[in-house]
Amino acid sequence: MTDTPADDPKPSYRSDVTVELVKHTASDADVLFAARVSTLGEQSLDELKKDPERSKGLINYLMRDRHGSPFEHNSMTFLISAPIFVFREFMRHRVGWSYNEESGRYRELQPVFYVPDESRKLVQEGRPGKYVFVEGTQAQQELVGRVMEDSYRQAYEAYQEMLAAGVAREVARAVLPVGLYSSMYATCNARSLMHFLGLRTQHELAKVPSFPQREIEMVGEKMEAEWARLMPLTYAAFNANGRVAP
Numbered sequence: 287m288t289d290t291p292a293d294d295p296k297p298s299y300r301s302d303v304t305v306e307l308v309k310h311t312a313s314d315a316d317v318l319f320a321a322r323v324s325t326l327g328e329q330s331l332d333e334l335k336k337d338p339e340r341s342k343g344l345i346n347y348l349m350r351d352r353h354g355s356p357f358e359h360n361s362m363t364f365l366i367s368a369p370i371f372v373f374r375e376f377m378r379h380r381v382g383w384s385y386n387e388e389s390g391r392y393r394e395l396q397p398v399f400y401v402p403d404e405s406r407k408l409v410q411e412g413r414p415g416k417y418v419f420v421e422g423t424q425a426q427q428e429l430v431g432r433v434m435e436d437s438y439r440q441a442y443e444a445y446q447e448m449l450a451a452g453v454a455r456e457v458a459r460a461v462l463p464v465g466l467y468s469s470m471y472a473t474c475n476a477r478s479l480m481h482f483l484g485l486r487t488q489h490e491l492a493k494v495p496s497f498p499q500r501e502i503e504m505v506g507e508k509m510e511a512e513w514a515r516l517m518p519l520t521y522a523a524f525n526a527n528g529r530v531a532p
């Protein structure tokens with residue numbers, strides 16, 4: 287089947303990412319339940335609320351001593367909208383994650399592209415593994431905006447030209463850049479999310495610092511905020527123990 291391109295869609299440009307928590311069954315009680323079942327069996331649910339301090343202490347102990355499996359009995363599904371280059375990094379996280387991304391074979395891709403805003407540091411200084419990012423000049427910022435938009439426009443016109451000539455979407459999409467926005471569902475549990483956050487965010491409490499690309503970190507920060515609300519004790523224990531996944 288050939289494609290019918292939309293009526294001359296105009297490219298639009300974004301500098302943000304969005305993260306929506308669409309579904310969850312995740313609470314600190316899930317961790318306690320899983321941990322206590324080994325010693326208390328079926329009574330463990332009744333025990334949960336009896337002694338909050340003990341519950342907090344148990345979660346902290348599990349985190350500190352890296353007893354990881356009790357942190358797996360929960361689930362969070364996020365709908366994420368971000369440039370394709372973010373998803374390329376994201377999908378390297380294989381364990382405890384499920385992904386479904388919109389298809390460039392089955393639907394015409396919309397012309398929404400990433401252009402960094404002025405808060406995005408543009409210039410890398412220092413050697414690999416030991417570098418920092420600093421603000422760009424006004425001229426560099428203008429250059430990045432102009433060159434990216436020109437390049438995106440040209441690429442999308444080429445895509446449209448091929449679709450109009452009857453070329454399949456899966457072939458024509460080869461000209462589209464990694465700055466194109468995509469969307470995906472990503473489902474994880476607290477343990478896999480902690481591993482992700484340890485690698486994909488920078489944080490003053492991190493025992494093992496990481497240096498992620500800013501755009502995936504923006505996604506990570508939004509997921510972290512949702513998770514912190516759902517599992518406050520687990521989140522506090524993660525921070526208190528150097529943000530190392532158990």
Ligand SMILES: Cc1cc2nc3c(=O)[nH]c(=O)nc-3n(C[C@H](O)[C@H](O)[C@H](O)COP(=O)(O)OP(=O)(O)OC[C@H]3O[C@@H](n4cnc5c(N)ncnc54)[C@H](O)[C@@H]3O)c2cc1C
Pocket residue numbers: 378379380381382481485486496497498499
């Ligand atoms: C700052 C930064 C820079 C990076 N730069 C690059 C780069 O230049 N090039 C590049 O290719 N990647 C790069 N990566 C990706 C990185 O190498 C990992 O693929 C990614 O962070 C996912 O980590 P993971 O494998 O621990 O996660 P997961 O795939 O979720 O795995 C979780 C854990 O399960 C275990 N595990 C999973 N699979 C295996 C296996 N096959 N064998 C043994 N144990 C396993 C490991 O303990 C692993 O930590 C970078 C990542 C970061 C954070």
